Amino acid sequence: MSALELEGVFAGALQGATLAIPAGLTVVLATPADGGSDLPLVSGGLLVPRRGTVRIGGLDPARSPEVRARLGLVLAEESPFAAPSLLEAVRQMLALRGQASDPRVLLDRHGLGAVSGVSPEKAGAQARRHLAWALALELVEPHALVVHEPLSLGPLASRERTRTELLARAESGVPVLVVTASPRDASELGGSLVLLDRGRFVRRPGPPLATELVPGANATLWLHTPAARALAGALVGDPAVASLEWDQGEIRVRGADVDSLSLAVLRHARALNTPLSSIGMALPALEEVRAATAGLWRAAYDAAFRTATAQAREREEALARQRAASAPPPPPSTEGGSGT
Missing domain, CATH: 3.40.50.300 (P-loop containing nucleotide triphosphate hydrolases)
Structure with a gap:
């Protein structure tokens, strides 16, 4: 085709x-x-x-x-x-x-x-x-x-x-x-x-x-359970959970590592003998994606600027050393003369 x-x-x-x-x-x-x-x-x-x-x-x-x-x-x-x-x-x-x-x-x-x-x-x-x-x-x-x-x-x-x-x-x-x-x-x-x-x-x-849409951002899991209140209470103090929202039967938990977050949810659900009706990863809004893209571009620009500045400084220092090495020696001093 x-x-x-x-x-x-x-x-x-x-x-x-x-x-x-x-x-x-x-x-x-x-x-x-x-x-x-x-x-x-x-x-x-x-x-x-x-x-x-x-x-x-x-x-x-x-x-x-x-x-x-x-x-x-x-x-x-x-x-x-x-x-x-x-x-x-x-x-x-x-x-x-x-x-x-x-x-x-x-x-x-x-x-x-x-x-x-x-x-x-x-x-x-x-x-x-x-x-x-x-x-x-x-x-x-x-x-x-x-x-x-x-x-x-x-x-x-x-x-x-x-x-x-x-x-x-x-x-x-x-x-x-x-x-x-x-x-x-x-x-x-x-x-x-x-x-x-x-x-x-x-x-x-x-x-x-x-x-991947928003690199570096906290992962968000959503889950539904008939015992949302009890599970939310257990998750609040877990070190893998950075923040939590609870509304009726839905819980949204955020954390830096999606694997640790998932294991925390499953561990507390098992301890409470609480069934999970559904669980999944939430996608970021397009506005968040655009903001992340702008941040990545700015980070790339800053990194390139720092690299270019460092390279320019190194070139200037190298030229200064070359000029110093190739400069003719100063003439001998005639001050003081000879005594009799």
């Missing part, structure tokens, strides 16, 4: 964005202000960069109708089709593609059969995005699939089915690019994660995301 490549792209909120999306699933964590909603537009050839290049299989999608015809694209906002109904919109799109699929079957398969007679404008923004997703999945041998917030396609879409469909395309060798502002959705989708911050791709956190 064709790779999707961005090189130094300036467009909308994107500020020199460079990224290569190979076959498989790539998830970009970004807000619209970071360029998250502009990324699908640029990838689909609908927003021409002020500077930089976009290539799918070596071709610019903005200048290649053939590439755009085989690109599955779901935007942050989908404009209404110029058709009297969703059914007719699908019929027209399939005809343009030369596909003989039954539009009613397509709509039913994707949970849109109940609104097939509604006009695209009246169907609403979520239904139009859901329809764009359904049409993207019907492409035969797509060059790539680019989807904004696939797990937020509306009440008629199944999160689990959408995730399964995305992974199936990725596993078949299609480059799949997903953009989401939700750390939870990014974790649920899996794939290779990239952070887009203020228009630039800045880092690739690895698993587990609960700790």
Whole structure:
């Protein structure tokens, strides 16, 4: 399949964005202000960069109708089709593609059969995005699939089915690019994660995301138990627990080491003979991720500045020693003369 490549792209909120999306699933964590909603537009050839290049299989999608015809694209906002109904919109799109699929079957398969007679404008923004997703999945041998917030396609879409469909395309060798502002959705989708911050791709956190999204921060475990009060009381004094919140049947505990924290929870639950209904690691909010990214950049800048300053000082000292070594000796002193 064709790779999707961005090189130094300036467009909308994107500020020199460079990224290569190979076959498989790539998830970009970004807000619209970071360029998250502009990324699908640029990838689909609908927003021409002020500077930089976009290539799918070596071709610019903005200048290649053939590439755009085989690109599955779901935007942050989908404009209404110029058709009297969703059914007719699908019929027209399939005809343009030369596909003989039954539009009613397509709509039913994707949970849109109940609104097939509604006009695209009246169907609403979520239904139009859901329809764009359904049409993207019907492409035969797509060059790539680019989807904004696939797990937020509306009440008629199944999160689990959408995730399964995305992974199936990725596993078949299609480059799949997903953009989401939700750390939870990014974790649920899996794939290779990239952070887009203020228009630039800045880092690739690895698993587990609960700790790697905000390096160095305390880990947070959430757990549910029918004896939350007793377990919370036991955990308060444990050295592995830095802080604790308790609300009804849910407890949230934080600590520097996730393994020590988990063992503390299990140890106290066993001592109290308290069953745990569920337990998991909490993901940081996107604001925390952005703050951590800014901190990492500042730390890298400070380290580079200190290194450069030390190297400059060493060079100056070395030059001073060289000048001192190569300087001619001072003339002999003539002061005092000779006595008689």
